[in-house]
Amino acid sequence: MTLPSLSAPTTFSLAAVFAWGASDFLGGYASRRANAFVLTAIAHFSGMVLMATLALASHSPLPTQAAIAWAVVAGISGGGALGIFYRALATGRMGLTAPVAAVLGAAIPTAFGMFREGLPQAAQIIGFALAATGIWLISRTEDDSPPEGIGMAALAGIGFAGFYLCIKQAGDGSAFWLAAVSKVSSFTLTSTIVLLGRSAREIDRRGITLGVSAGWLDIIGSVLFIRASQTGRLDAAVVLSSLYPAVTVLLARLILKEHFTRWKALGMVAALLAVPMIAWR
Numbered sequence: 001m002t003l004p005s006l007s008a009p010t011t012f013s014l015a016a017v018f019a020w021g022a023s024d025f026l027g028g029y030a031s032r033r034a035n036a037f038v039l040t041a042i043a044h045f046s047g048m049v050l051m052a053t054l055a056l057a058s059h060s061p062l063p064t065q066a067a068i069a070w071a072v073v074a075g076i077s078g079g080g081a082l083g084i085f086y087r088a089l090a091t092g093r094m095g096l097t098a099p100v101a102a103v104l105g106a107a108i109p110t111a112f113g114m115f116r117e118g119l120p121q122a123a124q125i126i127g128f129a130l131a132a133t134g135i136w137l138i139s140r141t142e143d144d145s146p147p148e149g150i151g152m153a154a155l156a157g158i159g160f161a162g163f164y165l166c167i168k169q170a171g172d173g174s175a176f177w178l179a180a181v182s183k184v185s186s187f188t189l190t191s192t193i194v195l196l197g198r199s200a201r202e203i204d205r206r207g208i209t210l211g212v213s214a215g216w217l218d219i220i221g222s223v224l225f226i227r228a229s230q231t232g233r234l235d236a237a238v239v240l241s242s243l244y245p246a247v248t249v250l251l252a253r254l255i256l257k258e259h260f261t262r263w264k265a266l267g268m269v270a271a272l273l274a275v276p277m278i279a280w281r
Contacts, residue, residue: 009232013240019221021247030210034203042211047219048183055176063173071181074166079186081159104157106242109164113235127277137267
């Protein structure tokens with residue numbers, strides 16, 4: 001009997017969780033010493049170069065013009081959301097911004113996927129609810145953040161949702177090219193913000209190295225998500241891939257020895273229980 005977790009869409013989604021989670025850990029660690037937008041621009045550029053190289057080396061066919069247009073919009077939406085997200089984190093409202101952005105970013109395309117593809121099985125719906133609960137608990141902090149940050153949190157979540165929806169609309173073209181094209185627009189947007197901003201600071205060699213590594217992992221996660229959405233349901237791909245904060249938190253605990261609250265532990269349990277339910281076929 002083939003386990004549900006071994007299905008192609010589930011495998012792609014869970015692999016994206018590890019790639020995106022590790023990318024966020026490296027990016028978050030590096031942003032402590034460098035301007036977040038400078039770091040993000042480096043990450044987008046490195047990811048763009050990596051995917052374009054792989055697409056050329058594998059002789060992947062170019063996507064259609066419509067697919068390219070959707071990938072460009074996806075990159076703008078995702079790149080803008082990341083900028084808003086980092087801006088919100090800089091205000092010290094991480095406890096509110098991170099979970100709201102993560103849950104809203106998953107909820108919108110999940111609802112859209114259900115509308116377009118029909119309701120999933122009851123077990124999967126319960127899994128979606130468990131995953132949303134897990135994402136919230138894993139992402140939240142104990143800082144009693146004020147409610148003023150909910151506006152930016154919502155905008156960031158809508159932007160992340162826009163990336164998921166637009167990259168799905170790009171169709172079944174080469175995942176390498178779609179990811180590369182999306183990073184072109186993300187890099188353009190982020191670098192423009194850096195050039196127009198007044199607070200850009202220099203970044204050292206270590207920061208550049210971490211930024212490049214984070215960019216590679218981020219783009220690999222994007223390719224894996226694209227393949228998950230191409231081979232399975234959009235709602236399942238989005239919800240499973242959105243569990244990446246669990247990896248970020250685990251790496252912070254193991255490497256940086258950061259405090260692991262009981263709420264995060266409970267969120268981990270909810271996330272683990274959600275995976276087989278969402279993968280149920």
